[in-house]
Structures are given as C-alpha cells and as structure tokens.
Amino acid sequence: METIRQTGGLAGFPKRDESKHDAFGVGHSSTSISAGLGMAVGRDLLGKENHVIAVIGDGAMTAGQAYEAMNNAGFVDSNLIIVLNDNRQVSLPTANLDGPVPPVGALSRSLTRLQTSRKFRQLREVVKVVHDVDLQKLPVRFALDRAGLVGADGPTHCGAFDTTFMACLPNMVVMAPSDESELMHMVATAAAIDDRPSCFRYPRGNGIGSLLPPNNKGTPIEVGRGRILKEGSRVALLGYGTIVQSCLAAHQLLKQLGILVTVVDARFCKPLDGRLIRELAREHEVLITVEEGSIGGFGSHVSHYLALNGLLDGNLKVYLCYIF
Known part of the structure; x- marks a missing residue:
C-alpha cells in the first residue's frame, strides 16, 4: 500500500490488469451501477445464479450515468443489488483563495436544493453538448x-x-x-x-x-489572441496551456548555450490566432507546437491552418509535440 499512486505502484482505483479481484476499471466516475448491470445480464445469459452487487457513493450519484443505469436496470429487470454508501457529503472538502471549503451536504438535501433552483429548471433540457x-x-x-x-x-x-x-x-x-x-x-x-x-x-x-x-478578478481576453512571451530567432515554441511553463524553461536552458528561441502562449486552440501564426511562420525557420494532449488537438489545428494558408510550401519546418 505504500506504493499507491506512485510510479510503478498501486493504482488509486480498481484496475483490471492489476488484480483479478478488480472486476471493472474505474476512477470514481459513477460507473458502478451500469457496470454491475452488464455483469448481471452476462450472468443471466450464461445461466449462472451468482449475486452482483454495485456499491456507489452519494457523490457518484450526482452524475447522470448513475440514473440512466438505474432506469435501464429497472427495464431489464435483472437481479442486481445496489448499495448506496451515503456519508452525507456529495463532494470532498476543498479550498479556494479564501481558505477551506466544506463539502457539499447530503445527497437528498443537495438534490432538493438543485431541483428547486429556477436556473437549473431553465437548463434541464441542455444535456448533450x-x-x-x-x-x-x-x-x-x-x-x-x-x-x-x-x-x-x-x-x-x-x-x-x-x-x-x-x-x-x-x-x-x-x-x-x-x-x-x-x-x-x-x-x-x-x-x-x-x-x-x-x-x-x-x-x-x-x-x-x-x-x-x-x-x-480576471479581465476578459480578446477571443482568439495569443501572446509572445520571449522574443528570439529561427526557432519558435508555440505552447498551449500550462506546458508553456516548460517552453519558458527550455528558453532559459537554450539561452545559456547562446541560443535564443521565441516562446508564444497560444491561449486559444479555437479560434486560432491566425495573424500571430503567420508572423511566426514568416520570421522563423522552425515552428514547434507543444501541448499536453492527444493527436488531433492544438498542434493538428495549427498544422491544418498553415497548410490551408500555403505556409508549409517554403522553408518552414513544423514539428508537433504531444505529451500524453
């Protein structure tokens, strides 16, 4: 247990490839009822008679998937036992700039307050992005x-x-x-x-x-406008998100070697700052996008913009760096 949540150690949640006793991989994401129902239906198809028990916390009961699963369980009418672990708080204690924030109260009280909120009623039909x-x-x-x-x-x-x-x-x-x-x-x-x-x-x-x-109190930013943090030449690092801090650290290391690179905080993936990207493409030989995310994200959007605007036809070399 001393290795939990450390590199190479135990996962903080059930993980199927870690133990045969971990029946389903989760991450406190309100999936236990739907997972349990799937196992119960599978049991019925195999003609077995073992019990399936889904344990869910009151905090996890705030997600729509839990209620969809209960509706489906009622329709399927398979034998499934659901245990609600009600510790009378539907969120963990947290904190903000003003200090500690107590957890949200019991599930029934919180849902009652939510259901009676006029703003919530106005937004009840907004369920799919x-x-x-x-x-x-x-x-x-x-x-x-x-x-x-x-x-x-x-x-x-x-x-x-x-x-x-x-x-x-x-x-x-x-x-x-x-x-x-x-x-x-x-x-x-x-x-x-x-x-x-x-x-x-x-x-x-x-x-x-x-x-x-x-x-x-923050001030609204012009939508689709990035900012240049460090001026350099030849090479530009175009970062998106907190990975910009790594770009600044790289700038400092390269500066010690006599190499000055431009560092840009993109701020926006959509819409992109086209003016800034065109400027970087014209004034640099190498453009490197850096992000913590999968392929298809910020770097892909920048590459697509460069291609659409004919900026990949010259001597510009573009590298997309994904860290995930």
Whole structure:
C-alpha cells in the first residue's frame, strides 16, 4: 500500500490488469451501477445464479450515468443489488483563495436544493453538448479540470482528449491558461462570451505563483489572441496551456548555450490566432507546437491552418509535440 499512486505502484482505483479481484476499471466516475448491470445480464445469459452487487457513493450519484443505469436496470429487470454508501457529503472538502471549503451536504438535501433552483429548471433540457449546446450556439461554459497529465490520479483521470473533441465542434471557443492568473482571465472571458459555447481547461494541483489580478478578478481576453512571451530567432515554441511553463524553461536552458528561441502562449486552440501564426511562420525557420494532449488537438489545428494558408510550401519546418 505504500506504493499507491506512485510510479510503478498501486493504482488509486480498481484496475483490471492489476488484480483479478478488480472486476471493472474505474476512477470514481459513477460507473458502478451500469457496470454491475452488464455483469448481471452476462450472468443471466450464461445461466449462472451468482449475486452482483454495485456499491456507489452519494457523490457518484450526482452524475447522470448513475440514473440512466438505474432506469435501464429497472427495464431489464435483472437481479442486481445496489448499495448506496451515503456519508452525507456529495463532494470532498476543498479550498479556494479564501481558505477551506466544506463539502457539499447530503445527497437528498443537495438534490432538493438543485431541483428547486429556477436556473437549473431553465437548463434541464441542455444535456448533450453537440445537439443541445453547440449547434444552437448557447452560451454554456465548460470548465474542464485535471487537464493534461495528472500524475498520481492515474489514466482514468488523464485529460489528454478534451482539446481534440472540443475543438472539432464548429461553434465552441476552446482555451487553456498557462498559469493561474491566465485562468482567472479565461474565466472572465468565458463569462463574457454570450453568443456561443466556450470551454477552458486547467490542471490539478498548485500554480506557479504568478501575480494575480487585483481583487482576484480576471479581465476578459480578446477571443482568439495569443501572446509572445520571449522574443528570439529561427526557432519558435508555440505552447498551449500550462506546458508553456516548460517552453519558458527550455528558453532559459537554450539561452545559456547562446541560443535564443521565441516562446508564444497560444491561449486559444479555437479560434486560432491566425495573424500571430503567420508572423511566426514568416520570421522563423522552425515552428514547434507543444501541448499536453492527444493527436488531433492544438498542434493538428495549427498544422491544418498553415497548410490551408500555403505556409508549409517554403522553408518552414513544423514539428508537433504531444505529451500524453
């Protein structure tokens, strides 16, 4: 147990390839009822009579998948035992800039408060991102936490794919901050966007200690505008998200060798800062995009933009760096 959540150690959650007793790979994502139902149906098809028991916490019961699973279980009418672990808190204790924040209260009390909220009733039909949000250009704001590599939380929490699937939606604004002050500005930006949906992604853990804006209130950023952090020549590092800090560290190391590279904080994956990308392509020989995410994300969008605008026909060399 002393190796839990460490490299090469035990996973923090059930993991099938780790133990034969781990029947289903999870990451406290409200999947136990639906997984248990699948096992119960499989048991029935095989003509067996063993019991299947799904244990779910009251915090996990706040996700729609749990209720969909119960509806399906009622329709299938397979023998399934569900145990609700109600510890009278539907969230873990956390903290913000003002100090500790207590956990949200018991499930029934929290759901009652939610159901009686007028704002919630107005948004009850907004359940699918593509059909009900993006195509209708509703100003819904998505805050995506645990973006990028999350270390001890394991692969079930790895935020490597959100940029890829969010940036392919036609009306979605997709942004990622490079530090905690930029996150505040992007929260303000999302709040100001009222003609289409938007999302911003951020990692778990601490920030870098950047200077926060006055009164901890961000200022909206011009949508689709990046910023140059370090001026250099020949080589440009175009970072997206907190990986920009690694680009700045690389700049410092290369500077000691007498090599000055340009470092850019893209800020937005969609829409891209076309003016800035064209400027980088004209003034540099090598352009390297860097991100914590899968293929199809930020780097792919930059490469596609360069190709559409005929910027890959010259001497520019482009490298896409994915870290996931």
